[in-house]
Amino acid sequence: MTKPTIKDIAAKSGVSIATVSRVLGNKTGSYSEKTRTKILKIAKELGYRKNSVAVDLVKKHSDVIALIINATPTNFSTQIIDGIQQRADELGQGVIILYAGNRDHALQHQAIITALERSVTGILLAAIEPDEEDLTLLKESRIPFCFVSLYFGTTAILAVSSDNRELAYQATQYLIDRGHTRISLAGIDGYHTGSQRQAGYQDAMAANRLPAATVLSGNYSYEAGKKLLQAVVDQGSTAVIAASDMVAAGLLTAAHQQGVRVPADLSIMSIDGTIICQITTPALTSMTQDFYQIGSQSVNKVLGQPAADFVSVSVTERDSVARLD
Amino acid sequence: MTKPTIKDIAAKSGVSIATVSRVLGNKTGSYSEKTRTKILKIAKELGYRKNSVAVDLVKKHSDVIALIINATPTNFSTQIIDGIQQRADELGQGVIILYAGNRDHALQHQAIITALERSVTGILLAAIEPDEEDLTLLKESRIPFCFVSLYFGTTAILAVSSDNRELAYQATQYLIDRGHTRISLAGIDGYHTGSQRQAGYQDAMAANRLPAATVLSGNYSYEAGKKLLQAVVDQGSTAVIAASDMVAAGLLTAAHQQGVRVPADLSIMSIDGTIICQITTPALTSMTQDFYQIGSQSVNKVLGQPAADFVSVSVTERDSVARLD
DNA sequence: TCACTTTAAGTAAACGTTTACAATGCCTGT
DNA sequence: ACAGGCATTGTAAACGTTTACTTAAAGTGA
Numbered sequence: 001m002t003k004p005t006i007k008d009i010a011a012k013s014g015v016s017i018a019t020v021s022r023v024l025g026n027k028t029g030s031y032s033e034k035t036r037t038k039i040l041k042i043a044k045e046l047g048y049r050k051n052s053v054a055v056d057l058v059k060k061h062s063d064v065i066a067l068i069i070n071a072t073p074t075n076f077s078t079q080i081i082d083g084i085q086q087r088a089d090e091l092g093q094g095v096i097i098l099y100a101g102n103r104d105h106a107l108q109h110q111a112i113i114t115a116l117e118r119s120v121t122g123i124l125l126a127a128i129e130p131d132e133e134d135l136t137l138l139k140e141s142r143i144p145f146c147f148v149s150l151y152f153g154t155t156a157i158l159a160v161s162s163d164n165r166e167l168a169y170q171a172t173q174y175l176i177d178r179g180h181t182r183i184s185l186a187g188i189d190g191y192h193t194g195s196q197r198q199a200g201y202q203d204a205m206a207a208n209r210l211p212a213a214t215v216l217s218g219n220y221s222y223e224a225g226k227k228l229l230q231a232v233v234d235q236g237s238t239a240v241i242a243a244s245d246m247v248a249a250g251l252l253t254a255a256h257q258q259g260v261r262v263p264a265d266l267s268i269m270s271i272d273g274t275i276i277c278q279i280t281t282p283a284l285t286s287m288t289q290d291f292y293q294i295g296s297q298s299v300n301k302v303l304g305q306p307a308a309d310f311v312s313v314s315v316t317e318r319d320s321v322a323r324l325d
Numbered sequence: 326m327t328k329p330t331i332k333d334i335a336a337k338s339g340v341s342i343a344t345v346s347r348v349l350g351n352k353t354g355s356y357s358e359k360t361r362t363k364i365l366k367i368a369k370e371l372g373y374r375k376n377s378v379a380v381d382l383v384k385k386h387s388d389v390i391a392l393i394i395n396a397t398p399t400n401f402s403t404q405i406i407d408g409i410q411q412r413a414d415e416l417g418q419g420v421i422i423l424y425a426g427n428r429d430h431a432l433q434h435q436a437i438i439t440a441l442e443r444s445v446t447g448i449l450l451a452a453i454e455p456d457e458e459d460l461t462l463l464k465e466s467r468i469p470f471c472f473v474s475l476y477f478g479t480t481a482i483l484a485v486s487s488d489n490r491e492l493a494y495q496a497t498q499y500l501i502d503r504g505h506t507r508i509s510l511a512g513i514d515g516y517h518t519g520s521q522r523q524a525g526y527q528d529a530m531a532a533n534r535l536p537a538a539t540v541l542s543g544n545y546s547y548e549a550g551k552k553l554l555q556a557v558v559d560q561g562s563t564a565v566i567a568a569s570d571m572v573a574a575g576l577l578t579a580a581h582q583q584g585v586r587v588p589a590d591l592s593i594m595s596i597d598g599t600i601i602c603q604i605t606t607p608a609l610t611s612m613t614q615d616f617y618q619i620g621s622q623s624v625n626k627v628l629g630q631p632a633a634d635f636v637s638v639s640v641t642e643r644d645s646v647a648r649l650d
Numbered sequence: 651t652c653a654c655t656t657t658a659a660g661t662a663a664a665c666g667t668t669t670a671c672a673a674t675g676c677c678t679g680t
Numbered sequence: 681a682c683a684g685g686c687a688t689t690g691t692a693a694a695c696g697t698t699t700a701c702t703t704a705a706a707g708t709g710a
Contacts, residue, residue: 003467005666016690021668032688047465052442053387054666056378058695071403078396085424085432094439097422099410107410114419117377140372142328222600249604256606275547279574281581281606330696341660346698356658379696383665 004046013042024050056119064094065302066115067124067148071102079274080126080148083295091303093121100128103219109134116141122302124148129191146302149294150193155309160298162289163310164193168200171241171269171287174315176208179324180239180267183210186228186251187218187243194243197271201241213237218247225250233260238324239267245276248284252320263322273316282319289313329371338367349375381444389419390627391440392449392473396427404599405451405473408620416628418446425453428544434459441466447627449473454516471627474619475518480634485623487614488635489518493525496566496594496612499640501533504649505564505592508535511553511576512543512568519568522596526566538562543572550575558585563649564592570601573609577645588647598641607644614638 006024010017015035022030023039056062065088069077081097088095098111112134115123123138123145130138138145146158168185175183185201188194198215205212213235218224225247232240232251242248248270255262262268262282270277273288293311300307331349335342340360347355348364381387390413394402406422413420423436437459440448448463448470455463463470471483493510500508510526513519523540530537538560543549550572557565557576567573573595580587587593587607595602598613618636625632 007666017667018669018691019689021666022689025668027669030688035688049438049441049466051382051444051666052439053378053381053444054695055668056695057376057382057697058666058668060695062378071407081424082396082426085426095424097424099406099420099422101407101410113374114377114421116374119376119378141374222604252606253603276604278578279547279601279605281577332696342697343661343699344659346696347659350698352699354657360658376696379665380698381665382667383696383698385665 003051004048005051006048008046009039009042009048012046013038015039024048060119062094062118062120063092064096064118064120065122065124065299066096066098066118066120067126068098068100068108068111068115068128069126070100070104070108070128077126079291080295083292083297084124084148084299085295087296087299091299091305093299093303096120103129105131109137112137116143119143122146124298124302125150129193144302144304146298148298149289149291151196151309152192153196158301160294160301160307160309160311161193162294162313164196165200165203166310167271167287167289167313168197168241169204170200170313170315171271172201172204173208175239175241175267175269175321176204176210178267178321180237181210182213182235182237182239184213184216184232184235184237184240185243186216186232186240187220187224187247188215189217189219197243218243220244220247222246222250222253225252226254229254229258229260232266233258237266239269239321241269241271243271245270245272245274245284245286248286248320249276249280252280252284263320267321269321277316277318280320285318285321286316287313288316328376329373330376331373333371334364334367334373337371338363340364349373385444387419387443387445388417389421389443389445390447390449390624391421391423391443391445392451393423393425393433393436393440393453394451395425395429395433395453402451404616405620408617408622409449409473409624410620412621412624416624416630418624418628421445428454430456434462437462441468444468447471449623449627450475454518469627469629471623473623474614474616476521476634477517478521483626485619485626485632485634485636486518487619487638489521490525490528491635492596492612492614492638493522493566494529495525495638495640496596497526497529498533500564500566500592500594500646501529501535503592503646505562506535507538507560507562507564509538509541509557509560509562509565510568511541511557511565512545512549512572513540514542514544522568543568545569545572547571547575547578550577551579554579554583554585557591558583562591564594564646566594566596568596570595570597570599570609570611573611573645574601574605577605577609588645592646594646602641602643605645610643610646611641612638613641 006017006020009020023036100111101107126148149161151159151161202212216228216231220243229251248268270284270286273286277284277286290311297307331342331345335345348361425436426432451473474486476484476486527537541553541556545568554576573593595609595611598611602609602611615636622632
């Protein structure tokens with residue numbers, strides 16, 4: 001037995017497929033109660049399940065938004081996804097997630113194409129740094145897209161994120177307020193998010209007439225953090241701002257291994273504020289982002305609803321920052 | 326301008342849509358090189374992008390496998406996804422991920438239905454415990470499904486996972502070999518995975534003529550771990566097997582807070598072996614699962630290729646287990 | 651040159667829905 | 681009893697592809 005269609009239901013109940021479609025689609029007021037119950041009964045008997053592919057084709061439209069993610073944001077992705085899923089649900093949209101690997105260009109490109117070919121309502125790109133080609137592809141398609149947790153420095157491209165410059169500025173100021181003057185910034189890359197944070201850090205240092213250290217670049221990973229501790233020590237800093245919780249965790253592991261005490265010898269300020277911060281010893285003080293909000297606002301934005309460009313950040317004090325006197 | 330179709334290409338190049346379709350679909354040997362280049366050129370000019378929805382409809386088939394995940398496996402999900410994506414790619418299948426929230430029944434059900442309606446090649450359910458209704462739904466559909474990281478105790482239902490009984494047995498034996506006799510098991514639930522691990526633990530204890538402690542149940546989360554430390558202490562155990570890295574991390578945090586030294590006062594053996602184990606202090610000794618393999622094998626299995634039922638586990642020694650003398 | 655094969659291309663049906671439009675029958679008020 | 685309206689249903693086109701079948705043209709060997 002092959003999968004039943006509305007044609008089967010129509011045949012079995014002696015009505016036309018149009019009527020079946022209307023009943024199943026809940027078009028009000030165009031069929032009698034009697035037909036309705038009969039059709040519903042037969043549909044259930046047959047184990048009918050609608051073919052969304054056919055529906056999408058005729059409607060030229062999907063009621064689905066595609067979310068493209070990569071491996072990097074492991075730690076915070078569930079919060080973003082929760083926010084997206086929840087808000088999408090409220091707006092009657094389904095969500096499919098496309099995985100773009102670990103900053104893998106081919107996969108990333110493939111994911112975008114897949115989304116485009118499926119006539120989705122909108123495309124969300126979480127923590128994805130697109131290359132020119134991808135961006136052109138997106139722009140030329142008729143379908144709206146929005147970057148999540150990434151800001152281009154222009155409102156011409158839809159995006160929802162924390163204000164990375166402000167975030168880094170606050171992180172830096174927080175450390176300065178606690179007496180630190182030699183502060184490192186570690187683990188960021190040279191793309192949008194990274195350079196915005198770098199700017200915030202440098203501005204804050206300058207505003208306090210303090211010399212900014214050379215930024216220690218990395219890829220937001222645990223391994224990067226581990227590798228960068230030595231450089232931080234070499235810079236003679238008493239505090240370091242980590243580009244992510246993972247970087248912070250890596251710095252901390254390396255610190256333990258090399259006998260650098262945290263926070264006595266070195267204070268660590270992390271960026272993200274996920275559960276990772278609670279797991280380490282000492283727990284990591286962090287600039288905490290509201291990933292759930294970022295997710296739900298981005299859904300609003302990609303669907304053309306009013307939405308914030310930036311969502312607020314706050315510092316969560318834990319145990320990795322010392323006050324210097 | 327609306328999205329171009331093969332009809333537009335056909336019109337512009339003066340051939341029929343059949344020919345266009347053949348060229349674009351790379352059907353060899355049924356068109357001349359000249360037409361081919363002409364069509365390709367025009368397609369590019371027009372910015373043509375195939376409509377997968379229409380293709381799927383006519384082919385009644387998707388070349389896509391659906392992966393349903395929930396929030397719980399945050400920690401290991403990327404490895405599983407990597408394995409799945411990689412293997413699926415090799416076999417010419419795309420992957421779409423459907424998110425089922427935090428063990429949210431409605432969402433989970435919805436995700437299954439979505440997959441069913443989209444005529445995917447196969448459905449993968451990662452760390453999902455289905456209820457009867459979901460299982461019936463899946464069985465009655467014509468499409469193959471495979472559970473990932475969950476074993477039903479029967480080969481009637483496709484599944485790929487670690488051998489949870491064996492895993493727990495080994496974990497227990499490992500601790501016993503190091504002189505522990507009072508061992509707790511914390512954080513598991515009563516479903517398949519949980520009860521298999523419980524059995525392994527109890528068997529190992531019995532085989533060593535040791536009394537098994539009452540199993541401390543939980544939901545594999547950090548919070549559960551935190552909450553359960555006191556119970557572990559109350560059981561007077563010198564060692565505890567944690568149901569997951571997150572549970573282990575929770576136990577450890579609570580231990581720090583309550584002055585219980587790890588591993589001096591209490592040894593912790595974690596299950597999973599993700600990066601979390603490296604982040605904590607002390608680093609967590611773990612039963613390490615090969616999630617990448619679990620992922621790739623499950624793709625094989627759901628596509629009808631030869632595949633393992635179980636993938637091997639191993640212990641990774643770190644610093645959270647003490648030897649008792 | 652003729653019958654025959656090969657190559658290149660076209661025609662039209664099919665996939666499973668939705669929906670504009672048409673048709674039917676019944677009811678209403680006069 | 682009849683025009684008009686409404687409720688209910690049917691007919692058929694459309695969505696953008698793929699593909700079986702057909703046709704036309706060109707090449708082949710004797």
